[in-house]
Amino acid sequence: MGTTLEQVRRDLPVLNGPLPGPRARAVMERDARTVSPSYTRSYPLVASKGEGAMVEDVDGNRFLDFNAGIAVVSTGHCHPEVVRAIQEQAGRLIHMSGTDFYYEALPALAEALSRIAPGTEARRVSFGNSGAEAVEGAIKLARWSTGREKIIAFLGSFHGRTMGALSLTARKAVQRAGFGPLVPGVIHAPYPYCYRCPYGQKPDTCATECVQHIEKTLLKTIVPAEETAAIVVEPVQGEGGYIVPPRKFFDELTRVCRENGILLVADEVQSGMGRTGRMWAADHFDLVPDIFTVAKGIASGLPLGATVARADLMTWPPGAHASTFGGNPVACEAALVTIRLLEQGLVDNAARMGARMRARMDTWPARFPIVGDVRGLGLMIGLELVRDRESREKAPELRDRVVQLAFERGMLILGAGDNTLRLCPPLIITRDQCDFALDTLEACLTQAGRPA
Numbered sequence: 001m002g003t004t005l006e007q008v009r010r011d012l013p014v015l016n017g018p019l020p021g022p023r024a025r026a027v028m029e030r031d032a033r034t035v036s037p038s039y040t041r042s043y044p045l046v047a048s049k050g051e052g053a054m055v056e057d058v059d060g061n062r063f064l065d066f067n068a069g070i071a072v073v074s075t076g077h078c079h080p081e082v083v084r085a086i087q088e089q090a091g092r093l094i095h096m097s098g099t100d101f102y103y104e105a106l107p108a109l110a111e112a113l114s115r116i117a118p119g120t121e122a123r124r125v126s127f128g129n130s131g132a133e134a135v136e137g138a139i140k141l142a143r144w145s146t147g148r149e150k151i152i153a154f155l156g157s158f159h160g161r162t163m164g165a166l167s168l169t170a171r172k173a174v175q176r177a178g179f180g181p182l183v184p185g186v187i188h189a190p191y192p193y194c195y196r197c198p199y200g201q202k203p204d205t206c207a208t209e210c211v212q213h214i215e216k217t218l219l220k221t222i223v224p225a226e227e228t229a230a231i232v233v234e235p236v237q238g239e240g241g242y243i244v245p246p247r248k249f250f251d252e253l254t255r256v257c258r259e260n261g262i263l264l265v266a267d268e269v270q271s272g273m274g275r276t277g278r279m280w281a282a283d284h285f286d287l288v289p290d291i292f293t294v295a296k297g298i299a300s301g302l303p304l305g306a307t308v309a310r311a312d313l314m315t316w317p318p319g320a321h322a323s324t325f326g327g328n329p330v331a332c333e334a335a336l337v338t339i340r341l342l343e344q345g346l347v348d349n350a351a352r353m354g355a356r357m358r359a360r361m362d363t364w365p366a367r368f369p370i371v372g373d374v375r376g377l378g379l380m381i382g383l384e385l386v387r388d389r390e391s392r393e394k395a396p397e398l399r400d401r402v403v404q405l406a407f408e409r410g411m412l413i414l415g416a417g418d419n420t421l422r423l424c425p426p427l428i429i430t431r432d433q434c435d436f437a438l439d440t441l442e443a444c445l446t447q448a449g450r451p452a
């Protein structure tokens with residue numbers, strides 16, 4: 001059966017008039033009066049409905065969502081099977097608090113996460129409600145189980161905004177300014193951002209200086225190995241600009257951790273749940289973390305976070321760590337369906353659609369002078385915009401312009417890093433939607449690249 005005109009209209013953007021429309025304006029005005037001004041809104045999207053990869057605003061404009069609520073709606077907006085599971089569970093039991101009582105969804109989800117976790121180690125799971133909480137759990141468990149205090153994290157990283165997670169975060173000054181003192185004992189090391197190598201190396205000359213710095217400098221000076229509980233790393237740096245390290249970075253980091261009894265914590269909050277075309281970004285590098293964190297895509301939009309650890313590490317006593325809402329039964333049921341859908345084809349679709357997009361995007365640095373670097377894994381794709389290829393000078397205003405232009409053409413994207421466009425559509429994205437996105441981005445890059 002061919003695609004009907006109606007389907008095409010449903011699955012691709014349709015704009016009714018200038019943006020924002022009147023209803024959107026009214027909501028934005030109320031929001032401006034009452035909602036925390038700390039939220040960053042890149043453009044005036046006032047969402048009303050979502051279906052698959054499409055979002056409809058309050059004025060009936062339909063957008064193609066290449067952001068997925070910041071890498072959250074992994075199975076698409078309102079996947080019918082997820083909605084059904086949520087509705088059925090909400091009709092039976094909405095809350096009980098897994099901290100003090102039992103319900104089946106909790107061990108069921110812990111089993112599922114253990115089964116799909118990288119490596120073959122037995123795992124235990126502690127549940128929270130967000131990425132930041134999952135990171136808090138990881139920090140606490142690392143300290144508790146090693147009896148050590150110090151933690152090494154990476155420059156450019158984003159781990160969340162609660163005080164512990166914020167202490168690891170080293171992305172933008174505004175995120176930390178005015179909130180100190182932060183949790184003591186956290187030290188940051190350079191991240192392997194190969195397009196802008198902090199050590200001026202090229203891929204063939206790289207001697208994993210980023211790890212050497214940890215091993216030969218940090219552990220020998222300010223964070224003695226015997227005081228260091230964990231190294232916390234995003235396998236693909238998310239908010240920092242969708243940066244993919246070379247495999248040897250993880251091999252070396254693992255060696256340094258193992259040799260020094262330091263736990264390796266992978267923050268898979270953004271890169272996990274099939275986003276990279278494998279269940280975990282760690283799987284691309286055969287990285288087996290001692291502890292890893294999951295949130296965002298885990299429950300297709302319901303709030304849920306998980307700290308997944310080697311079972312022999314998670315032996316803390318009753319009362320040591322828990323959360324009233326963490327692992328709420330409705331969110332757990334949504335997660336169980338999400339995992340099933342990912343395993344039944346969406347992870348593979350992410351790999352296929354990611355490859356399809358990259359085949360065309362990889363030609364862009366040669367075609368568009370403002371495209372410096374194209375990188376990513378699966379459907380976690382970054383496009384770094386520069387003033388020109390030779391100088392590689394960052395061009396944040398061009399990036400912001402492309403984000404705006406895409407919105408005006410009915411496509412939702414956001415930035416990451418100082419000057420990178422991030423593409424993280426729902427994993428149900430179709431070939432036609434990918435091709436539409438590529439056409440749109442090419443038009444926007446051409447328009448933004450023109451001298452004003």
Ligand SMILES: Cc1ncc(COP(=O)(O)O)c(C=O)c1O
Pocket residue numbers: 130131132133135158159160161234238239267268269270271295296
């Ligand atoms: C890698 C990573 N860790 C943690 C977080 C924090 O997650 P949340 O906003 O759910 O607290 C984020 C959010 O962007 C993230 O990308």
